[in-house]
């Protein structure tokens with residue numbers, strides 16, 4: 001197969017930031033995807049409906065001319081989130097979910113939830129109003145090894161939430177382990193997961209063997225090869241529980257190439273190519289459309305997109321950098337030749 005036409009896809013997990021960074025990165029996503037779930041971990045975080053609506057306006061205002069890209073907004077869950085906030089989100093046509101960051105789990109998560117049980121009344125309201133909960137599934141306690149944090153979160157927190165709120169729709173974002181795949185696959189239909197391109201294509205050797213490569217550093221961190229294989233099997237299985245979420249997370253180049261580099265891979269410029277590469281490697285390109293274009297929309301109860309995109313097996317080069325006024329952002333696979341190109 002050297003050409004693939006699929007219904008226009010969506011990105012169900014995306015960071016685009018604000019201001020100059022937003023300006024530099026938004027076109028990459030808008031060229032490939034019809035819609036994206038926009039993460040609320042700004043500084044300060046997006047915690048109210050008003051903030052989310054004004055952030056949405058900012059995103060719409062920087063779209064390339066003629067783009068019909070739709071940002072789907074989310075609110076950041078904090079210890080102060082109320083049942084009333086849930087009702088307001090349920091009533092908003094533009095806000096689609098709450099994002100739970102355990103406090104300290106990742107970039108701009110300081111305002112996250114430190115006592116998850118204290119948020120149970122909010123989960124109860126989300127269950128009642130059918131507002132999805134998006135979860136960064138990692139424990140944050142320093143005593144746990146960074147490679148074990150996802151599994152421990154499932155065992156110590158997520159299983160309890162699922163048991164207690166059986167009708168709550170939950171997306172375990174950016175799953176990275178065999179255990180997370182098994183957990184989601186064997187859970188009820190209300191439980192789904194997104195998978196990033198980097199976790200489908202790379203294990204931790206890509207980041208650490210033969211030199212430390214900061215542009216492969218994201219959270220949850222890349223794991224062993226057995227986990228990558230479990231993720232590929234899940235993504236290409238045709239199960240509607242697993243769908244596309246890039247977790248594209250731009251940081252300035254100098255803050256990634258740093259003695260304490262930021263977590264996040266800016267994969268948006270090559271997102272669809274990277275997913276096509278991962279599906280092609282296992283001979284499952286026929287499963288890309290469900291993963292990229294159907295299952296996320298179905299889970300969120302949104303219509304599937306009209307229109308199509310075509311990928312061709314043609315070499316193209318990922319730009320070395322994206323420019324801001326005096327800074328750059330380096331994409332994943334910068335300067336490399338990729339083999340699937342969006343026409």
Ligand code: DOR
Nearest residue numbers: 106107218219249263264
């Ligand atoms: O690597 C990551 N970067 N993981 C996250 O969960 C957040 C993201 C970011 O915002 O930079």
Ligand code: ZN
Nearest residue numbers: 013015039247
């Ligand atoms: Zn993210």
